[in-house]
Amino acid sequence: MPGTPEATPAKEVSDAPSPRRLLSSEKVYEGRIWDVVSDTFQLSETGDALTRDYIDHPGxxxxxxxxxxxxxxxxxxxxxxxxxxxxxxxxxxxxxxxxxxxxxxxxxxxxxxxxxxxxxxxxxxxxxxxxxxxxxxxxxxxxxxxxxxxxxxxxxxxxxxxxxxxxxxxxxxxxxxxxxxxxxxxxxxxxxxxxxxxxxxxxxxxxxxxxxxxxxxxx
The missing domain is CATH 3.90.79.10 (Nucleoside Triphosphate Pyrophosphohydrolase)
Known part of the structure; x- marks a missing residue:
């Protein structure tokens, strides 16, 4: 059908590691089971610094x-x-x-x-x-x-x-x-x-x- 993108073969659809430049990492909360971490990083070498807080979990x-x-x-x-x-x-x-x-x-x-x-x-x-x-x-x-x-x-x-x-x-x-x-x-x-x-x-x-x-x- 015109305008319909081709499907990607299933074997090619796979999540992959994507290392980014980490500028700083700080534990902002220490809990009984997991902690909250605040990371500052860049998506690219010339990109702006971004900060994200997330739960650091053992899995x-x-x-x-x-x-x-x-x-x-x-x-x-x-x-x-x-x-x-x-x-x-x-x-x-x-x-x-x-x-x-x-x-x-x-x-x-x-x-x-x-x-x-x-x-x-x-x-x-x-x-x-x-x-x-x-x-x-x-x-x-x-x-x-x-x-x-x-x-x-x-x-x-x-x-x-x-x-x-x-x-x-x-x-x-x-x-x-x-x-x-x-x-x-x-x-x-x-x-x-x-x-x-x-x-x-x-x-x-x-x-x-x-x-x-x-x-x-x-x-």
């Missing part, structure tokens, strides 16, 4: 648990900043120095869902809010599930003590996303990615130890 992992019937596990948890109970997937910070990413994911799956998984794959890598945070999240698909023995289970406290579990078919989860009933980004991305991967029998998913160059520790 996180999220896990979409799937049972042998193809159902996925969602957790309901209260989130104070938005004042809502959200249906989410197990997730947590990568705040243990030197911990392997999938080891951290297995830890979070055990702590939040009392589950262990025998098969792990990467569903997606995302930046949660790249305009205001350095947080990078890796979302895994966890299958071949077994329950953690009762005597080994993590004692959940605070908001986590209110967690409720619900197994749902992948199709119903997709419908909930498209109807606007689910809002947690890791759950939304994980559900849609799993639905897309299902068409190929999940064979095209990356292995659990696939490189993650977007994580802060790798940049």
């Amino acid at each position: 996180a992992v999220a896990i979409l648990p799937m049972n042998d019937q193809g159902q996925i596990l969602l957790l309901k948890q209260y989130r104070h900043p938005v004042g809502m109970d959200l249906w989410e997937v197990p997730a947590g910070l990568l705040d243990v120095e030197g911990e392997d990413f999938v080891v951290g994911a297995a830890r979070e799956l055990a702590e939040e869902a009392d589950l262990a998984a025998g098969t792990w794959n990467v569903l997606a890598d995302v930046f949660n809010s790249p305009g205001s945070s350095s947080e990078a999240i890796r979302i895994y698909l966890a299958r071949d599930l077994t329950e953690v023995p009762h005597h080994e289970r993590h004692e959940r406290t605070d908001e986590e003590a209110e967690i409720e579990f619900h197994w749902i078919s992948l199709d119903d989860a997709v419908a909930s996303v498209l109807a606007g009933r689910l809002h947690n980004p890791s759950a939304v991305v994980g559900i849609l990615a799993a639905a897309a991967a299902r068409a190929g029998g999940y064979e095209d998913l990356r292995p659990a130890d696939a490189p993650w160059p977007a994580h802060p520790s790798q940049r």
